[in-house]
Amino acid sequence: MNEDTLLSARGLTLHFGKVPALVNVDADLWPGEVLAVVGESGSGKTTLLNVLSGRMRADAGVTWYRDPQSRLHDVHAMPAPALRALHRSDWGFVHQNPRDNLRMSVSAGGNVGERLMAAGQRHYGNIREAAIDWLAQVEIDPARVDDMPRTFSGGMLQRLQIARTLVTHPRLVFMDEPTGGLDVSVQARLLDLIRSLVARLNIAVVLVTHDLAVARLLAHRIMVMQRGVVVETGLTDKVLDDPQHEYTQLLVSSVLQA
Amino acid sequence: MIPMLEVQHLAKQFTLHLRGGLQLPVLHGVNLTVHAGECVALAGPSGAGKSTLLRSLYGNYRAGAGRILIRHAGEMVDIASAPPRTVVQVRAKTLGYVSQFLRVVPRVPALDIVAEAAPDRSQEKAAALLHRLNIPTRLHALPPATFSGGEQQRVNLARGFIGGHPILLLDEPTASLDAANADIVIAMITEAKARGVAIVGIFHDAEVRRRVADRLLTIAPLQDAA
Numbered sequence: 001m002n003e004d005t006l007l008s009a010r011g012l013t014l015h016f017g018k019v020p021a022l023v024n025v026d027a028d029l030w031p032g033e034v035l036a037v038v039g040e041s042g043s044g045k046t047t048l049l050n051v052l053s054g055r056m057r058a059d060a061g062v063t064w065y066r067d068p069q070s071r072l073h074d075v076h077a078m079p080a081p082a083l084r085a086l087h088r089s090d091w092g093f094v095h096q097n098p099r100d101n102l103r104m105s106v107s108a109g110g111n112v113g114e115r116l117m118a119a120g121q122r123h124y125g126n127i128r129e130a131a132i133d134w135l136a137q138v139e140i141d142p143a144r145v146d147d148m149p150r151t152f153s154g155g156m157l158q159r160l161q162i163a164r165t166l167v168t169h170p171r172l173v174f175m176d177e178p179t180g181g182l183d184v185s186v187q188a189r190l191l192d193l194i195r196s197l198v199a200r201l202n203i204a205v206v207l208v209t210h211d212l213a214v215a216r217l218l219a220h221r222i223m224v225m226q227r228g229v230v231v232e233t234g235l236t237d238k239v240l241d242d243p244q245h246e247y248t249q250l251l252v253s254s255v256l257q258a
Numbered sequence: 259m260i261p262m263l264e265v266q267h268l269a270k271q272f273t274l275h276l277r278g279g280l281q282l283p284v285l286h287g288v289n290l291t292v293h294a295g296e297c298v299a300l301a302g303p304s305g306a307g308k309s310t311l312l313r314s315l316y317g318n319y320r321a322g323a324g325r326i327l328i329r330h331a332g333e334m335v336d337i338a339s340a341p342p343r344t345v346v347q348v349r350a351k352t353l354g355y356v357s358q359f360l361r362v363v364p365r366v367p368a369l370d371i372v373a374e375a376a377p378d379r380s381q382e383k384a385a386a387l388l389h390r391l392n393i394p395t396r397l398h399a400l401p402p403a404t405f406s407g408g409e410q411q412r413v414n415l416a417r418g419f420i421g422g423h424p425i426l427l428l429d430e431p432t433a434s435l436d437a438a439n440a441d442i443v444i445a446m447i448t449e450a451k452a453r454g455v456a457i458v459g460i461f462h463d464a465e466v467r468r469r470v471a472d473r474l475l476t477i478a479p480l481q482d483a484a
Contacts, residue, residue: 030343188364195363217363221342235317235342242319246275253276 005066006031006172006204012051012061020228021047022058027223027230031171032202036219036236038209038251044228045208046176052206053093053174054083068171088118092165096177098157102149102164108135109145111164119168134163138193155186159193166197173198175207179214191217212255216240224248262425262456263315264334265290268324270307270314283480284310288324290458290475294424297447297457299471306477308460312427314338315458316355317345328353328425354423358430360402360414368405368413369398375417387416390446392439407434419446426450428459432466444469 005028012025021044029035037045050056052063054075063075068090075083087093095101102111112131121127132142138159140152149157158178165173178194179187195218198205209215215222215236222239224232224247232245243249268288274280284307292298300308313319315326321338328335330352337345337353349355362371373384388398391412397405402413411434418426428447432440440463447457447470461467467474 033343192363192365216361220346235345237318238320238342238345241313242272244273244320249275 004030005064007052007063007065007206009052009063010061012048012058012063014047014051014056014058014060014228020044022051022061023228025061025225025228025230027052027206029172029204029206031204033221034198034205034207034219036207036209036215036222037225038212038215038222039225040210040251042227043225045210045225047228048225049174049176049206049208053087053091054078055093065172088115089168090170090172092168092170092173094161094165094173094175094178096180098149098154098161101161102157104149106149107146108140108149108152108160111149111160112167115164115167130167131163134167135160137166137197138163139189153186155182155190158182158186158190162194162197166201166203169201170203172204172206175205177209178207179209179211187214194218212240212251224251259293259296260329261291262294262329263290263292263458264325264327265315266325266327268311268314268326268338269322270310270319271322285314285322285477286480288477292425292456292458294454294456295451296472297451297459297470298473298475299467300458300460300477301467301474302477303479306479308477309429311477312355312429312458312460316353316427317349318355352423353425353427354418354421355427356415356418356429356431358411358433360410360417362402364403365401367399368393368402371402371413372416372420376420377422383420384416387420388413391416391442408436408439411435412439415443415446419450424454425456426458428457428461430460430462432461432463440466 007029009025009027012022014022025048037048039045051058057076065073065075067073109128109131112134113127116127116130132145135142135145140156140159149160152160179190182190191214207219219236222236223230224239226247232239232248239248240252243252265288268285270285271281271283288311300311302308310319314321317337324338326337328337328348330348335344335348337348369381369384372388373379373381376383385398393409393412402410415431432443435443444466451457
């Protein structure tokens, strides 16, 4: 494993019955780097995200995570409370459906503040101030801090989820189709927001998407998966503009030009 | 004279898997050295592989064989074999590229697109450069999607030149520009050369090429192997 990777996986293999979801997958992520995982439905990309983040176990292989004190942890050997603590602090997970992460019966500010409280903050004024600041950063009117998420549009919910995830300043964020299911105009705004926040806060991201244009705009590097196998990996624009593998060539040539 | 970019025995072919593995050889045995302050124009008929060479130099296309050495942070780095993270660093500090067409996140204002590419993210410098390229203030706050082809190209040029990279690759930088704006771009290229920037470019306009290029590298089309 390279000295400074934040996350490194070797030989990840996982089968669902006879269906291969991951076949001997290696992955590395360095601090501040955005890595896109692309492929069609069923290619194993979401499974990879779940395994890398410790939400799911592989049949074989290992995933190492380097904490801020530079200690290495085997993600799948960590005690459950330690992994949960990690997910509440140095890591974040942005789901395609914000309702999977948000608490719909708690106010917008409460959703953001809750993660800070879970991380040990107790001062109500500071928590509320941080929540209001983060709402502004994701372009939600701070006047809506006490509103319930059910009064928010889909794009706003996704931005609220991002605020809730980033409020603890994680160094590593897993994103599963963060712009999926949104109107195109809302997608563009969200893409711009994610891109600028990630660059400004120097966050490393593993981004799962089926949308090659999203990968191009956000990711430094890209991994192309087919039936659980990483068929091609490299610099994003190089893989998309000069694909070497037959499957990547098919994916790239199948995109409609707008 | 300091060599900034050195291409050795570069070859490139495309394999089209969706066309039964058809092999398209484009470049073979390309050698080129570009020194600081020098501008080399790629010449040759359309389809000869000029853009393919330029994209290979940027690490956007994968070289089939040979080396592409770039002077980065005092060392010669081989873009053809460097890991992706190294290429990202070389592009950030050393190697700039002005593509023919602007490709950006929708909704981002022209001024921000240019300022983001500046080493200090300076909005003032971005605005000054856009003004120099005759993009009026009223357009700075707008995303360039609705701009004319020539305006988009000038935003793209501003973004390419503001980075202050010691090596610049220019793909048809004046293609959509009228004579007055082309003159401005020629002046910018000339000033960059005077600062010691090494430039490789494709210039279809013979007059532009004559005014900026010190040398030509002619790319001859390869015979189809099929």
